[in-house]
Amino acid sequence: MIGLLLLLFLFPLGFTLYNSIHDDGQFTLKGYRALVSSTLLLRVVSTTFQISIIASLVSLLLGYPIALHLSRQSPRKRAFYLMLVLLPFWTSILVKSFAFTVILGEHGIINSALVWSFGPDATIPMLFNRVGVIVGMVNYLLPFMVFPILASLLAQNPAIAQAAEIMGAGRLRILLSVTIPLTMPGAVAGLLMTLTLSLGMYITPALLGGRRDMMIANLIDFYTRQTLDWNLASTIAVLLLALSTGLAMLLFRVRQAEGSF
Amino acid sequence: MPRLKARQDHLRISSFFAWLGYFFLVVPSLVVIPISFSTSSEIAVFPHRLSLHLYREFFHSSNWWPTTVQSFRVATLATVLALIVATPAAYALVRYEVRGKRLIHLVFLSPLFTPVVVIGLGSYLYFAYLGIGGTTLVLVFAHAVMISPFVLIAIMAGLRHIDPTLETAAMLMGASRWMIFGRVVLPQIVPALAAGALLGFLVSFDEVVIAYFVTSPVSQTLPVKMYSAIQWEISPVIAAVSTLLTASSLVISLAISLLQKPAWKAND
Numbered sequence: 001m002i003g004l005l006l007l008l009f010l011f012p013l014g015f016t017l018y019n020s021i022h023d024d025g026q027f028t029l030k031g032y033r034a035l036v037s038s039t040l041l042l043r044v045v046s047t048t049f050q051i052s053i054i055a056s057l058v059s060l061l062l063g064y065p066i067a068l069h070l071s072r073q074s075p076r077k078r079a080f081y082l083m084l085v086l087l088p089f090w091t092s093i094l095v096k097s098f099a100f101t102v103i104l105g106e107h108g109i110i111n112s113a114l115v116w117s118f119g120p121d122a123t124i125p126m127l128f129n130r131v132g133v134i135v136g137m138v139n140y141l142l143p144f145m146v147f148p149i150l151a152s153l154l155a156q157n158p159a160i161a162q163a164a165e166i167m168g169a170g171r172l173r174i175l176l177s178v179t180i181p182l183t184m185p186g187a188v189a190g191l192l193m194t195l196t197l198s199l200g201m202y203i204t205p206a207l208l209g210g211r212r213d214m215m216i217a218n219l220i221d222f223y224t225r226q227t228l229d230w231n232l233a234s235t236i237a238v239l240l241l242a243l244s245t246g247l248a249m250l251l252f253r254v255r256q257a258e259g260s261f
Numbered sequence: 262m263p264r265l266k267a268r269q270d271h272l273r274i275s276s277f278f279a280w281l282g283y284f285f286l287v288v289p290s291l292v293v294i295p296i297s298f299s300t301s302s303e304i305a306v307f308p309h310r311l312s313l314h315l316y317r318e319f320f321h322s323s324n325w326w327p328t329t330v331q332s333f334r335v336a337t338l339a340t341v342l343a344l345i346v347a348t349p350a351a352y353a354l355v356r357y358e359v360r361g362k363r364l365i366h367l368v369f370l371s372p373l374f375t376p377v378v379v380i381g382l383g384s385y386l387y388f389a390y391l392g393i394g395g396t397t398l399v400l401v402f403a404h405a406v407m408i409s410p411f412v413l414i415a416i417m418a419g420l421r422h423i424d425p426t427l428e429t430a431a432m433l434m435g436a437s438r439w440m441i442f443g444r445v446v447l448p449q450i451v452p453a454l455a456a457g458a459l460l461g462f463l464v465s466f467d468e469v470v471i472a473y474f475v476t477s478p479v480s481q482t483l484p485v486k487m488y489s490a491i492q493w494e495i496s497p498v499i500a501a502v503s504t505l506l507t508a509s510s511l512v513i514s515l516a517i518s519l520l521q522k523p524a525w526k527a528n529d
């Protein structure tokens with residue numbers, strides 16, 4: 001029965017693959033040639049990678065202290081703090097994007113506060129540029145970073161840290177040379193997860209970014225709706241699918257090595 | 262005691278960053294609430310007078326309410342479809358040993374790792390080719406595909422916590438496979454089915470990219486309407502819609518965690 005549903009999934013994907021090598025029913029490789037020769041495409045792909053890598057790293061820097069804080073709470077308190085991570089996780093990305101236009105905009109909360117305290121020239125452009133995209137994406141990605149790190153923090157055998165303490169290591173030393181190295185698989189899983197999600201991001205760059213922050217997903221939409229070039233749109237979709245499948249495979253490897261899948 | 266001081270310092274620093282993180286996570290979901298109660302037609306974060314004006318506009322206007330009904334319809338149908346296909350699959354994956362089980366499991370979960378824009382484009386092109394492009398049915402199909410992994414995971418978690426000896430007992434007493442499934446297995450996993458259904462409903466109801474690709478102006482859903490409203494008109498009604506969406510996500514996610522609690526307890 002689920003086979004039926006899979007057909008509804010695999011046929012559209014197969015049709016996209018077919019469209020990437022056919023134009024008007026004729027076999028062609030011009031889409032794939034454009035992939036390596038079109039300057040617009042190369043620029044968008046490199047923008048996508050830049051934004052994705054920065055957003056994933058910022059998520060790691062901000063997500064790690066959250067996971068650490070959560071792991072140190074009693075189960076009851078942890079349940080409360082987890083709600084703070086889960087509420088935005090369940091909030092629609094449109095709600096969050098709208099909120100960020102209100103917070104970061106030219107007449108938004110932050111800029112109004114700046115003008116109020118430092119005078120009319122003290123505004124910082126934070127919307128419709130790279131800053132807006134990164135802020136919006138990190139906000140979306142953070143829970144996906146916190147959960148795997150928290151899982152590996154909670155899975156740690158407390159006896160290891162105790163052993164280090166008995167042998168005279170301070171708390172900071174234990175954190176830096178025992179706890180953090182042991183959470184590497186969780187951090188790597190979080191990074192791969194956030195990277196996979198960022199590469200396919202559509203809403204955040206469309207609503208919070210400017211013209212120069214167009215990402216792969218927006219380009220697919222551009223070719224589908226604006227220029228009606230289905231061949232090129234499909235080719236880019238195949239590229240995106242290949243990238244995220246590759247990253248997902250790596251993620252499964254990491255999880256498998258850890259024994260949690 | 263210099264060491265003790267250092268220890269407290271680093272604890273304080275990491276807690277400070279954690280609090281910064283919580284603040285950053287929660288503020289966007291909360292900032293829309295005061296805006297939604299403003300009176301004016303302009304966006305004001307701290308309204309001088311509170312009113313339900315924007316909510317009235319949402320419920321009575323002809324461009325917001327019909328899209329909400331459409332989202333309800335799509336999410337309900339997609340969830341029913343996903344439940345019908347995912348329940349037997351979950352049962353087979355948990356109870357039977359088949360060759361290539363890991364691979365099958367991976368294939369079932371693959372929509373989770375496929376960028377939504379790719380599912381959107383594929384569904385748009387393929388169903389247009391079949392001649393049913395732009396209809397509600399296409400969106401129901403695409404959403405059922407997208408939410409099926411969530412439903413599958415929730416049901417499998419429920420199945421892992423029921424005792425298989427009950428099924429063996431029913432079999433020994435002569436019950437057929439279908440009877441075992443319908444009268445022994447299903448009644449035991451009602452909480453997991455409900456959790457999976459709520460999860461699927463919420464994901465479908467909030468989904469915007471696939472819906473943006475495959476719907477036409479007549480089959481538009483609430484998220485698609487909201488997306489174009491944020492892009493083009495920035496009307497404060499969006500704040501009221503946002504508040505309602507956040508409130509319902511909160512209620513649904515609380516319900517899901519309550520439904521899954523018994524399963525966690527059994528694990529301890």
